[in-house]
Amino acid sequence: xxxxxxxxxxxxxxxxxxxQLLKTALKDPGAxxxxxxxxxxxxxxxxxxxxxxxxxxxxxxxxxxESKQAGQSVFRRGLLNRLQQEYQAREQLRAxxxxxxxxxxxxxxxxxDYLRVNNMPMMALVNPVYDCLFRLAQPDSLSKEEEVRxxxxxxxxxxxxxxxxxxxxxxxxxxVLQLHRVGEQLEKMNGQRMDELFVLIRDGFLLPTGLSxxxxxxxxxxxxxxxxxxxxxxxxxKYYYSEVSD
Amino acid sequence: xxxxxxxxxxxxxxxxxxxQLLKTALKDPGAxxxxxxxxxxxxxxxxxxxxxxxxxxxxxxxxxxESKQAGQSVFRRGLLNRLQQEYQAREQLRAxxxxxxxxxxxxxxxxxDYLRVNNMPMMALVNPVYDCLFRLAQPDSLSKEEEVRxxxxxxxxxxxxxxxxxxxxxxxxxxVLQLHRVGEQLEKMNGQRMDELFVLIRDGFLLPTGLSxxxxxxxxxxxxxxxxxxxxxxxxxKYYYSEVSD
Numbered sequence: 001x002x003x004x005x006x007x008x009x010x011x012x013x014x015x016x017x018x019x020q021l022l023k024t025a026l027k028d029p030g031a032x033x034x035x036x037x038x039x040x041x042x043x044x045x046x047x048x049x050x051x052x053x054x055x056x057x058x059x060x061x062x063x064x065x066e067s068k069q070a071g072q073s074v075f076r077r078g079l080l081n082r083l084q085q086e087y088q089a090r091e092q093l094r095a096x097x098x099x100x101x102x103x104x105x106x107x108x109x110x111x112x113d114y115l116r117v118n119n120m121p122m123m124a125l126v127n128p129v130y131d132c133l134f135r136l137a138q139p140d141s142l143s144k145e146e147e148v149r150x151x152x153x154x155x156x157x158x159x160x161x162x163x164x165x166x167x168x169x170x171x172x173x174x175x176v177l178q179l180h181r182v183g184e185q186l187e188k189m190n191g192q193r194m195d196e197l198f199v200l201i202r203d204g205f206l207l208p209t210g211l212s213x214x215x216x217x218x219x220x221x222x223x224x225x226x227x228x229x230x231x232x233x234x235x236x237x238k239y240y241y242s243e244v245s246d
Numbered sequence: 247x248x249x250x251x252x253x254x255x256x257x258x259x260x261x262x263x264x265x266q267l268l269k270t271a272l273k274d275p276g277a278x279x280x281x282x283x284x285x286x287x288x289x290x291x292x293x294x295x296x297x298x299x300x301x302x303x304x305x306x307x308x309x310x311x312e313s314k315q316a317g318q319s320v321f322r323r324g325l326l327n328r329l330q331q332e333y334q335a336r337e338q339l340r341a342x343x344x345x346x347x348x349x350x351x352x353x354x355x356x357x358x359d360y361l362r363v364n365n366m367p368m369m370a371l372v373n374p375v376y377d378c379l380f381r382l383a384q385p386d387s388l389s390k391e392e393e394v395r396x397x398x399x400x401x402x403x404x405x406x407x408x409x410x411x412x413x414x415x416x417x418x419x420x421x422v423l424q425l426h427r428v429g430e431q432l433e434k435m436n437g438q439r440m441d442e443l444f445v446l447i448r449d450g451f452l453l454p455t456g457l458s459x460x461x462x463x464x465x466x467x468x469x470x471x472x473x474x475x476x477x478x479x480x481x482x483x484k485y486y487y488s489e490v491s492d
Contacts, residue, residue: 195481216451227473235441
């Protein structure tokens, strides 16, 4: 959060021309079409979850540069407009591409994390971000994976560090990742909705269809994480993130 | 904990003669056979879980009375000896009578809670109490009940206040009840064993045989309770202990 100390942004996954566009937007925002830049960034974020995880930092830098150079916020307005469009069509996006939907949530949470107005998160994003997380916590998102119970202890315990060994669980993964990153801030902005979100998460354990073992571990961990004041206790860290010893 | 303010003990479930014995033990301990009194109390505790839940307070009062009157600890020695005998034969007790076993754990935890030496819990009881709780957290204790999944939300949520609506889950019930009462003190005496106990509890969610919905809720609640510093947050209280509203 705050202004990045180095102007290093992971834009290698863009084509050469777009990389140039982004570099110019950062250095001389007045020289490029900033609405186009916003669209390019959102489009790319929906396809590239690695990029969407840290796009917020670059967006913040462009906003700062534009504000400093011209006292304007064309880029920010363009960005928020696109975010809102995608937000309104989120069910269609999810139906079309689960990956795109997960990238979108990653992106909007990252924007929420980085964009600041008077050093506060943007109020306008609080409810959209919550709505996305609520969507990830619906029964069909929590339990849609195949039930894969490991052969008892030792298989999954400690496996949160070994995603390759686990069945895909994209939406649950995304939900807990975002809560780790922005949960505490979100709760400060609206504690009641966080309570409601955790009702859904706890209810997940009671779903008639069951949760995968990995999903159970992920949800258990985030429940402990929040209960401990958005911190991982040493014992929880050892349980969830250490290699299995026995 | 500490000296009870009123000498009111729930001894109505004893026969008249034993009630008299207990009353005398409290008022004039030198006039009765205190080893017999200890045995009477333990025997009754193993049969009456309601009594075993608060026997510690009376035991503490008899110990205080004997110490004051004669500077001796015949009763305490007798009590701890019997507790140790039962402890050593706990697997047989459990096999013979699940109810008796659960009453025993309730009793030893209550004794741990009330008996103080220099205002500290008795070190000698820490490991036996932990061993009992570890036994309650073994897979066969956690998952032995029939899997009863309710028809989705609304059936079990909030049902921790409605035990009559739930399948029996004696050992899980006992485990979480004792952790609510003495978990924090136990952790202070030996934090590592508490960490190990919670590894078993978390592992419970991954058991191939599954947990009943009620057991899941009970364990989830105790995990949150400990993570929050042995406290129930208002949101957790609402989730686990309020009537279902929708």
